[in-house]
Amino acid sequence: MLSREIILYIEVDMLCFVLMCIMLRNLWHTHKLAHEDFYFFICTGAMQSILIADVANCVLEGLEYGWVTIPLYIINAIYFIGTGVAAFSWLAYTDFAVSLNPSSASNRKIMLNIPCAFLTVMCICSLKTGWIFYIDEFNIYHRGDFHIIQQLICMLYFLCAFVYAIVAFLSSSIATHKELCKKLMYYNIYPIIGAILQISFPKLVLAWPVCTVGMIIVFTQIQNSQIALDSMTGLNNRGRLFKYINEKIDKISKDDVMTCLMLELDDFASINHRYGHLVGDDLLKHVADIIKTASSKMPGSHFLARYSSSVFAIVSIDSTIENTYLLKDLIVEKINEYNNKTTNSYRLELNTSVVEYDLYNMTPDDFFTLGDELLTEESNEKHVLKKDNIKSEDLIK
Numbered sequence: 070m071l072s073r074e075i076i077l078y079i080e081v082d083m084l085c086f087v088l089m090c091i092m093l094r095n096l097w098h099t100h101k102l103a104h105e106d107f108y109f110f111i112c113t114g115a116m117q118s119i120l121i122a123d124v125a126n127c128v129l130e131g132l133e134y135g136w137v138t139i140p141l142y143i144i145n146a147i148y149f150i151g152t153g154v155a156a157f158s159w160l161a162y163t164d165f166a167v168s169l170n171p172s173s174a175s176n177r178k179i180m181l182n183i184p185c186a187f188l189t190v191m192c193i194c195s196l197k198t199g200w201i202f203y204i205d206e207f208n209i210y211h212r213g214d215f216h217i218i219q220q221l222i223c224m225l226y227f228l229c230a231f232v233y234a235i236v237a238f239l240s241s242s243i244a245t246h247k248e249l250c251k252k253l254m255y256y257n258i259y260p261i262i263g264a265i266l267q268i269s270f271p272k273l274v275l276a277w278p279v280c281t282v283g284m285i286i287v288f289t290q291i292q293n294s295q296i297a298l299d300s301m302t303g304l305n306n307r308g309r310l311f312k313y314i315n316e317k318i319d320k321i322s323k324d325d326v327m328t329c330l331m332l333e334l335d336d337f338a339s340i341n342h343r344y345g346h347l348v349g350d351d352l353l354k355h356v357a358d359i360i361k362t363a364s365s366k367m368p369g370s371h372f373l374a375r376y377s378s379s380v381f382a383i384v385s386i387d388s389t390i391e392n393t394y395l396l397k398d399l400i401v402e403k404i405n406e407y408n409n410k411t412t413n414s415y416r417l418e419l420n421t422s423v424v425e426y427d428l429y430n431m432t433p434d435d436f437f438t439l440g441d442e443l444l445t446e447e448s449n450e451k452h453v454l455k456k457d458n459i460k461s462e463d464l465i466k
Contacts, residue, residue, distance in 0.1 A: 071127070079124050085281040086120045089113050092288055105165035109288075112158035115151045116284065119277045122148035130210055141204045146192045149201055149219055152277070153188035156226035157181060159256075159284075163230040167237035167250050181229075184222045191218060224260070231257040243364055244313070244372040245305060252290050259283025299375040301350060302357035310374035310382060314433045317386060318426075327426040328393040330383040331440040332360070332400065335418040335448060337379035344415070352417065355407070356381065363399045367392055380444065382437070390425050397421050420447040 071079075093113050096106065125144045129137050161178050188201075195201040200215040231254060238250035260283075263276030297309035305313070321327055334340075334356065341349040357373075360381055364371040369388025376382040385393055401419055408416045422443030426436050 075127050079127055081278055082120045082124050085278050085285075086117055088285055089117050089120075089281060092285060093117075095292070096288075105162050108158045108162035108165060112155050112162060113284070115155035115158060116277065116281050119148055119151040119155060120281065122151065123277070126210065130208060132208055134208075137208045138204055141208055141210065142196050145202050145204070145210060146196060149192045149195075150189050152219060152223050153185040153192075155277075155280075156223040157185035160226045160230045160233070163233050163253050166253060167234055167246070181226075184225065188219055188222050191215065227257050227260045241365065242367060242369060242371050243361065244370050246365075247370075252287055256283050256287045302353055302375050304357055304360070304381070305372065305374040307374065307376055310372070310376065310384070311433060313372050313374075314384065314436065317384075318428075318433065321386070321426075321428065323428055325386065326389055328385045328388065328390055329424045329426070329436060329440050330385070330393050330397050331376065331422045331424075331437075331444055332356075332381045332383075332397075333420040333444045333448065334379040335420050340415055353379070356404070356417070359400060359403045359407070363396060363403060366399070367396045371396075376437070380441075382440070390423070393423050397423060420444045422447065 093110065096110060096113070122144045126141065126148065129141055129144070160181055164177060164181070165175075191201050195203065195213060199213045201213045201219055202216065203211055203213055205211060234250045234253040234257070238247055238254065241247045241250060259280050260276065263279035297305055297312075299306045317327065334352065337349065337352075340352065353375075357375070360373055360383065364373060364383060367385075367388070369392060370386045371388075372384040372386075374382045374384075383393075383396065385396070401421070404417050404419055422440045424436060424440045424443070431439075
């Protein structure tokens, strides 16, 4: 007969399981599984296997039937293997999510998987050796002599994820990237809380239900932030840009410098028309990646957004107007490198404008309107120059 505490514990596990099913369904339908989403998916699935194994162990443990022993061994093996997979997947997810260079994160994943693979082998061997766990003649679970290895591996993974998030947070100059790193840092508080509860109540496995609750909270926060992103480029959308500006205007002083660098893909509509929207979409993504990389190399805090169809905006704070011009030059340089390397018949050209915010004589609308007007002026000058060159060539002929 199950005690009231065990029944309540099972109900909590099942509630967490259902919530994670909803989370998985939402993840599957709203994301194209990129690297980080794939590992978040795996982590969630591993958490579910832990919860189900935990419930099954609560129901079967202590039953005085000979056939129960083998299922208990299998259930506990699944549980402990799941803990390693969940912890590894969370670290891999954090690594990909905070890294501005996904290829380096991809190279690390093989090395990061070694402790998880080692724990899996130990768990399988425990079916015979009892290294991590064993079941006695009364069908009662006991910790094995090397059970501490499982705890150390899991805590090591969570600690590494915490360190990754902190390092990325401290080194990032992109506002939304810093916000994501902060949320991932907070998640690691939950395993610590779970570990403390586990030590306080050794008869109940509380660490993973607490981790599950934490994961759901973090997922909800990240999902909410995704609403403010442009689905094509992954940059902030126009609505989030204006919200950010209004928030910063309330906080900046007369000594603070806030600039806006606007970048427009020149003649983008003709590229779309001639080569198709898929080519245009790829160009937008490539330019967005160049903007992200260049901004990460500059001092200050930078908020990146897609302002309109082919216009990007970079709002910089804690920097200087000179650094904004250097950022512009760096982006133009990367665009020229792309043109020199590509075999496409078209060239990417940018119209640019730099505006410094005037705290006393500007509204947020004025800030962007001026930048937009400067873009239009540069674009018109280029087109007039092109027409003059064409006429000159015709006269020579």
